[in-house]
Amino acid sequence: MNLRINSEFGTLRAVLMHRPGKEIDRLTPYNKEFLLFEDVPYLEALQKEHDAFSNLIKESTGAQVYQLRELLIRVLYDEDILLKLVRESLKKSGLVHLAEDILERFSTAECASILTAGLKIHELRKKIPNLNSGELMESAFAISPCPNLYFQRDPMALTPGGIIFSSMKMDGRQREADLLRTIFENHADFKDNVNRLYPIQGHDNPPSIEGGDIIVLSGKAVAIGNSERTDEKAIYHAAKAMLAEGSVERVYEVHLPHKRNYMHLDTVFTILDENLVLTYPDALNSVLQTSRYTLKEIKDDKVHIKREVLNESLLTILEREIPHLEILHTADGNPDYSLREQWFDGANVFAIGPRRVISYNRNIHTNRALRQLGVDVLEIPSSELSRGLGGPRCMTMPLSRSRV
Numbered sequence: 407m408n409l410r411i412n413s414e415f416g417t418l419r420a421v422l423m424h425r426p427g428k429e430i431d432r433l434t435p436y437n438k439e440f441l442l443f444e445d446v447p448y449l450e451a452l453q454k455e456h457d458a459f460s461n462l463i464k465e466s467t468g469a470q471v472y473q474l475r476e477l478l479i480r481v482l483y484d485e486d487i488l489l490k491l492v493r494e495s496l497k498k499s500g501l502v503h504l505a506e507d508i509l510e511r512f513s514t515a516e517c518a519s520i521l522t523a524g525l526k527i528h529e530l531r532k533k534i535p536n537l538n539s540g541e542l543m544e545s546a547f548a549i550s551p552c553p554n555l556y557f558q559r560d561p562m563a564l565t566p567g568g569i570i571f572s573s574m575k576m577d578g579r580q581r582e583a584d585l586l587r588t589i590f591e592n593h594a595d596f597k598d599n600v601n602r603l604y605p606i607q608g609h610d611n612p613p614s615i616e617g618g619d620i621i622v623l624s625g626k627a628v629a630i631g632n633s634e635r636t637d638e639k640a641i642y643h644a645a646k647a648m649l650a651e652g653s654v655e656r657v658y659e660v661h662l663p664h665k666r667n668y669m670h671l672d673t674v675f676t677i678l679d680e681n682l683v684l685t686y687p688d689a690l691n692s693v694l695q696t697s698r699y700t701l702k703e704i705k706d707d708k709v710h711i712k713r714e715v716l717n718e719s720l721l722t723i724l725e726r727e728i729p730h731l732e733i734l735h736t737a738d739g740n741p742d743y744s745l746r747e748q749w750f751d752g753a754n755v756f757a758i759g760p761r762r763v764i765s766y767n768r769n770i771h772t773n774r775a776l777r778q779l780g781v782d783v784l785e786i787p788s789s790e791l792s793r794g795l796g797g798p799r800c801m802t803m804p805l806s807r808s809r810v
């Protein structure tokens with residue numbers, strides 16, 4: 407698997423997902439906002455919906471569906487890797503000195519659970535009765551949970567030139583990118599095929615960038631949202647690395663309002679075929695601030711890139727990059743429904759092949775409009791999955807697609 411993607415819609419061959427687990431049960435009415443959820447989901451129902459999603463992908467495409475937990479356990483068998491991750495995860499609570507004790511008392515599979523679902527002081531005390539946890543309350547987290555891990559789109563991104571490992575903006579998600587990067591840089595199935603574009607060498611605290619903001623417009627062009635989650639500096643470095651690699655010739659920086667319902671560029675639009683884009687009414691026209699990065703020259707091993715501020719809307723850019731562009735609006739533009747359906751990620755469908763998408767069943771008006779255009783729409787249940795405010799594209803990390 408060469409871990410590069412040159413379209414958003416080539417027939418899916420392999421995808422990474424995470425079946426939600428105990429990390430979801432960490433959500434309460436008090437921490438849900440901090441942990442970026444709209445509500446407190448019912449885990450069993452959430453898992454059923456997620457299973458329906460992953461099974462549908464397998465049945466409809468025959469693609470290989472990797473599960474994060476299995477990949478993680480495999481790399482954690484290397485004790486140095488495990489120790490490093492556990493130490494890193496304990497930094498926030500100031501309990502790094504407990505890392506070795508944890509490794510001694512928990513199995514590798516249990517450590518994988520701790521790294522995803524977190525660990526509370528009182529849970530740790532069961533294994534270490536004389537635990538000195540300082541000022542921390544029994545209900546505090548020694549290791550914080552990652553309830554957003556089923557949004558596999560965000561901790562990294564595949565591009566035509568290689569992989570961008572995210573540096574995640576919000577406190578509640580920061581550990582996710584470490585898990586993914588550790589897997590891809592160490593797992594035997596992947597490590598030799600990783601061309602890391604970001605973070606660049608020597609960046610300890612890289613500026614933030616998240617996978618949901620990165621959309622491959624074509625084998626030669628990539629759009630990155632400058633958003634609530636992705637910083638201008640990160641876009642600059644990622645653009646420079648992509649342009650230096652050579653596959654991508656143009657990187658667009660798209661300024662989004664820094665608001666929760668625009669949190670990532672893929673909440674605004676998704677690409678379903680070589681000339682079909684799904685978006686919500688007015689979004690493409692109202693995004694007016696954009697910039698374009700191109701390569702100037704590579705001289706004495708130094709890469710120089712050019713940034714042009716464009717007075718063009720996102721629509722104009724898409725029209726230039728995608729010949730014969732056809733645009734479909736969520737709920738077909740119906741003012742009574744398009745906002746509702748956009749809120750629950752109507753524009754965020756997951757393309758499993760050209761004009762073949764998986765969509766939330768609740769977005770009935772959008773799904774109907776897609777079908778009227780001849781798109782094959784496969785639906786998944788969405789009562790619980792949608793409470794995290796992410797849609798089918800957000801929940802998937804395609805690792806391989808047929809080239810288009």
Ligand SMILES: NC(=[NH2+])NCCC[C@H](N)C(=O)O
Nearest residue numbers: 442557618670794795796800
């Ligand atoms: N690619 C996306 N749009 N992801 C949606 C992520 C939702 C998640 N609750 C967050 O706020 O981070």
